[in-house]
Amino acid sequence: MxxxxxxxxxxxxxxxxxxxxxxxxxxxxxxxxxxxxxxxxxxxxxxxxxxxxxRIHYPLVPWYKYTWNAWSVPKHTFINWLIAREAMRLKDKLFQLGISQDAVCLVCGVDVETHIHLFHQCHYIKKILGMISVKLSIHFPSTAILPWIHSKPLSKIKKKVTIAWIQAAYYMVWIQRNKVLVDGALAHPNRVVHDIVSMMKIRCMFWLQNLMSSNDKEWIIMISS
Structure with missing residues (x-):
């Protein structure tokens, strides 16, 4: 040289x-x-x-702030990222590829299994989110829950915790959907919410180690009880 x-x-x-x-x-x-x-x-x-x-600089997507939540369980965050990108291999896509014989939702058996249906419109996710809404004392809208939470005048702690709970719900619905495919069995929404609460109680104890206001601390203690 x-x-x-x-x-x-x-x-x-x-x-x-x-x-x-x-x-x-x-x-x-x-x-x-x-x-x-x-x-x-x-x-x-x-x-x-x-x-x-x-690297290629892509424009920031509007959902990054409520998808990449450091307070969530990593595997929940990953599934939520796939949902936000509509990248899950649901039956609507599998049917178009000729892999599935139909596009009917595995959970409800009525509507077409799309991202919007399975994680927002299906009666199964609605029941689960309804019970979580009561548990957190926050009334969720019927659609676009994560953007709604991000826009609400809640404390940063409450937003992060609430998003973590919802991501856990989406993850559990995905797990139950796959169990129907493999085992032909679907857990009752009450059972799923019980598992979510048990899982998130551990996270609540971890969150309480962070600096926060007394109101936020009392709220986290309340939802973990």
Whole structure:
């Protein structure tokens, strides 16, 4: 490489494969190897700044604030993310692909199994969310619950906790839907809510370790009782 600028350098055929890979990366992301990008910055180069330069910057989606909730159980958050993106393999999609013989909801057996139906309109999720609404002393709307909670004049703690409970409900409905598919059995909504309450009691004890107002603390103690 002596006397050859890095930007125009090409490896010889007999060099190691790892060196060829590095050179391919250089050709793929030329801006990253341009020292002038960070020469004016006192911080210099960081991996995060390099990644931020080469990644595609998509616009922020409106549901990110109530999907990525650090107070929720991670697996619940992941399922909620798939629901928000309508990326679950429900029967409406499977039917279009020729994998399923029909598109009827596995839970209610009446309507077409879509994301909107299974997680918002089905009588099963409505009963579960209705009982959770009573438990949390918050009256939910019939549709778009998570955006509604995010827009309500509630404390940040109450918003995070409420969203965590709803994400748990969506996760449990997904589990029950799959149990119908595999075992042909569906748990009663009361049983599902009981499991959600038992699960979230543990989270409530964890949440109480955070700094919060006395009102929020009393509310969390109340919903965990």
């Amino acid at each position: 002596k006397g050859i600028p890095w930007s125009s350098y090409s490896p010889k055929p007999d060099v190691a494969w790892i060196w060829k890979s590095i050179c391919k990366l250089k050709n793929r992301f030329p801006l990253v190897f341009n020292a002038s990008v960070w020469s004016t910055s006192s911080a210099g180069y960081y991996v995060s700044s390099g990644y931020d330069l080469i």
